[in-house]
Amino acid sequence: MSQSQRSPLPLCATATFLCISELLDMVFSFTPQDILRKTVILVCRKWFFLNHHRVSRELSWDFKWFADDAAKALTRLPGAGRLVWRCDHYCENIWPKFIKSLNSVEKRQSNPSSKSKWRQWPHSAARVESGSMKHLFQIYSPLQHVELFSDYHLSDESLGLLAFPSTLTTLKIHRYSTSTLDIGRILAICPHLEILHTGSRALLSLQGTWTSQESAVRSDPLPLRSLVLENVELSQAWLEQLVARTPQLKELKLIRITSASGSACDWPSLFQHLRSQSFALHKFHYSVHREIPSEDDLDDMLYALCPNGSERTLWSYNLTPGIVRSLTEQPSVLTSLDILWHYLSLCHSDGWKEGEYFYSSTPLHRLLCESPGLRHLKSLKAPYLIEHMDVHHRAKAYYDSIFSEPVEGGEAPLFHPGIWVCRNLQVLHLQVHSHGGFMVHGNSERQVLLGYLSRTLFSYISKVTPQLRDLHIEEPYTCSILPGAFSFRTHLSEHLCGGLPLLSSLRYLERLRVEFDAISCDIYEINWIYSAGRNLQDKSARRAIMSKWEGQLERETQMEAIRLQNTTVVPLSGTWSHDIELLKDLGSTGLLQEVKTRLEAIDKGECECLPNLQKLSLNRELERSPERSMGSIFVPTPTKKSMWSMFRS
Numbered sequence: 001m002s003q004s005q006r007s008p009l010p011l012c013a014t015a016t017f018l019c020i021s022e023l024l025d026m027v028f029s030f031t032p033q034d035i036l037r038k039t040v041i042l043v044c045r046k047w048f049f050l051n052h053h054r055v056s057r058e059l060s061w062d063f064k065w066f067a068d069d070a071a072k073a074l075t076r077l078p079g080a081g082r083l084v085w086r087c088d089h090y091c092e093n094i095w096p097k098f099i100k101s102l103n104s105v106e107k108r109q110s111n112p113s114s115k116s117k118w119r120q121w122p123h124s125a126a127r128v129e130s131g132s133m134k135h136l137f138q139i140y141s142p143l144q145h146v147e148l149f150s151d152y153h154l155s156d157e158s159l160g161l162l163a164f165p166s167t168l169t170t171l172k173i174h175r176y177s178t179s180t181l182d183i184g185r186i187l188a189i190c191p192h193l194e195i196l197h198t199g200s201r202a203l204l205s206l207q208g209t210w211t212s213q214e215s216a217v218r219s220d221p222l223p224l225r226s227l228v229l230e231n232v233e234l235s236q237a238w239l240e241q242l243v244a245r246t247p248q249l250k251e252l253k254l255i256r257i258t259s260a261s262g263s264a265c266d267w268p269s270l271f272q273h274l275r276s277q278s279f280a281l282h283k284f285h286y287s288v289h290r291e292i293p294s295e296d297d298l299d300d301m302l303y304a305l306c307p308n309g310s311e312r313t314l315w316s317y318n319l320t321p322g323i324v325r326s327l328t329e330q331p332s333v334l335t336s337l338d339i340l341w342h343y344l345s346l347c348h349s350d351g352w353k354e355g356e357y358f359y360s361s362t363p364l365h366r367l368l369c370e371s372p373g374l375r376h377l378k379s380l381k382a383p384y385l386i387e388h389m390d391v392h393h394r395a396k397a398y399y400d401s402i403f404s405e406p407v408e409g410g411e412a413p414l415f416h417p418g419i420w421v422c423r424n425l426q427v428l429h430l431q432v433h434s435h436g437g438f439m440v441h442g443n444s445e446r447q448v449l450l451g452y453l454s455r456t457l458f459s460y461i462s463k464v465t466p467q468l469r470d471l472h473i474e475e476p477y478t479c480s481i482l483p484g485a486f487s488f489r490t491h492l493s494e495h496l497c498g499g500l501p502l503l504s505s506l507r508y509l510e511r512l513r514v515e516f517d518a519i520s521c522d523i524y525e526i527n528w529i530y531s532a533g534r535n536l537q538d539k540s541a542r543r544a545i546m547s548k549w550e551g552q553l554e555r556e557t558q559m560e561a562i563r564l565q566n567t568t569v570v571p572l573s574g575t576w577s578h579d580i581e582l583l584k585d586l587g588s589t590g591l592l593q594e595v596k597t598r599l600e601a602i603d604k605g606e607c608e609c610l611p612n613l614q615k616l617s618l619n620r621e622l623e624r625s626p627e628r629s630m631g632s633i634f635v636p637t638p639t640k641k642s643m644w645s646m647f648r649s
Contacts, residue, residue, distance in 0.1 A: 199230025
């Protein structure tokens with residue numbers, strides 16, 4: 001038989017795990033939300049229907065965004081799984097629409113004919129004709145997460161009108177002034193609530209008692225797993241009754257609480273009550289307004305209820321050398337640390353004061369230099385001194401060049417630069433201060449110093465913590481060292497010379513939030529962050545700016561020569577002697593030349609620039625995509641309105 005007459009061999013498809021829905025489902029359960037949303041559900045109908053229950057659409061709005069965005073955003077509320085809303089007194093006209101929209105969501109979800117559209121939609125791809133049922137591929141989920149930031153101009157009555165959907169599992173409410181909140185009503189209308197966080201900068205009174213809703217709540221156990229109450233006035237009896245009905249509670253944080261009756265809070269009684277419950281806490285914090293716990297009570301708060309916990313939450317003045325030692329000597333590795341501090345506390349040259357109590361900044365710094373297992377650090381409420389990152393004492397050399405003699409009435413700050421050993425840190429939320437420059441009065445001297453401190457901060461973070469996924473840096477609203485007067489303010493520079501481009505080397509970074517006091521630069525000084533800002537026109541504008549740095553670079557070289565001659569070598573805290581590459585890389589920390597080199601590499605395409613960045617905020621607003629963030633920072637002119645329309649929410 002000739003070769004042409006032979007029958008073709010049958011093609012046998014090779015079976016892979018991609019053909020088995022159960023295995024696919026298991027693989028997708030480990031896939032991050034952004035990859036599911038942007039990639040996986042777009043592959044085919046099968047992958048879409050396998051993952052629709054995992055994907056949740058988020059609706060966020062900030063009062064700093066375009067005014068007409070609020071009404072437009074509210075039209076997208078039905079079907080959103082998460083809602084994040086930030087408003088102030090400018091939102092008085094929007095608030096009634098917000099109440100109406102949230103109430104309509106509850107009515108829609110309580111209507112059997114509109115419940116869970118997914119149950120009515122076909123799971124078979126064969127039943128979906130091309131182009132005839134496009135609405136089936138819209139992401140729809142019941143509203144489960146609500147986070148609300150509200151200003152004091154919004155009355156308690158208006159907040160009480162909100163009909164939170166019964167489908168809620170997470171509710172976080174942040175207030176900025178003295179106010180009240182009816183927790184009982186929330187627990188009654190949200191029977192599936194697992195996470196409840198509420199607090200205020202000023203005192204928040206928990207109006208009524210949750211037992212006042214007894215007819216609705218009855219005596220059934222509550223599904224709460226996380227309860228965080230910050231700066232609230234409450235009754236200890238109310239609290240004990242509440243936690244007695246939360247058998248699944250894992251996280252309990254009572255931050256700076258005040259007794260509603262005016263009597264002192266009874267920690268021993270609460271401690272024994274918590275130990276008698278059936279739940280096992282993984283995270284716990286307890287602090288009372290204007291009270292400093294004894295060493296024994298502090299040990300109970302830290303270790304007795306969560307002996308093997310890897311997360312600790314502390315007030316800044318409780319972070320004593322003894323506590324630092326105990327945290328580093330514990331058998332369980334410290335992975336998460338949240339440091340608290342009251343925003344009205346006064347500053348000191350080497351730390352902060354709250355009332356009569358002085359807190360040194362050094363223990364927090366030493367803890368970071370001695371805790372290699374740390375993965376999450378949130379210290380937005382406890383300022384950290386940038387001078388601790390000045391590993392080569394360049395700021396001190398600058399101070400000495402200005403003040404040849406000690407300034408009368410001024411106390412010279414003492415800093416202990418060192419290298420953090422938590423090289424695998426993934427979450428860093430940091431409020432930064434600089435107390436070494438409070439004696440600098442000249443505008444030109446301040447500008448030089450602030451530029452150096454800003455570059456030091458961004459350079460240090462990019463080199464010492466290369467695994468960061470979430471970075472939030474905050475400037476202080478006030479920083480008062482001298483009584484009765486505002487002293488040196490730490491204004492991080494958003495201009496190119498401020499060193500923000502040094503963060504571009506964080507290749508895993510997904511969320512970036514730097515709360516600059518003001519944005520006064522041109523857009524091309526920031527838009528290198530995303531690909532659209534790396535066009536020829538913007539590159540040329542950045543090169544023009546850098547060409548004017550020649551004088552500064554020459555002076556920088558001269559000062560470096562002087563510093564190397566006059567500065568003695570001081571051992572660094574937490575230095576890894578075997579990490580030669582890191583020590584070498586830190587040699588240029590804070591120098592303007594380093595920024596110039598990095599910018600040139602970005603514009604030439606020689607390095608990846610924040611390849612995983614998803615959310616950005618640079619002016620004290622909610623994070624969103626880098627392109628849209630640029631659209632809210634730089635308001636378009638009428639002639640460019642069409643070009644900027646793509647950045648609108």
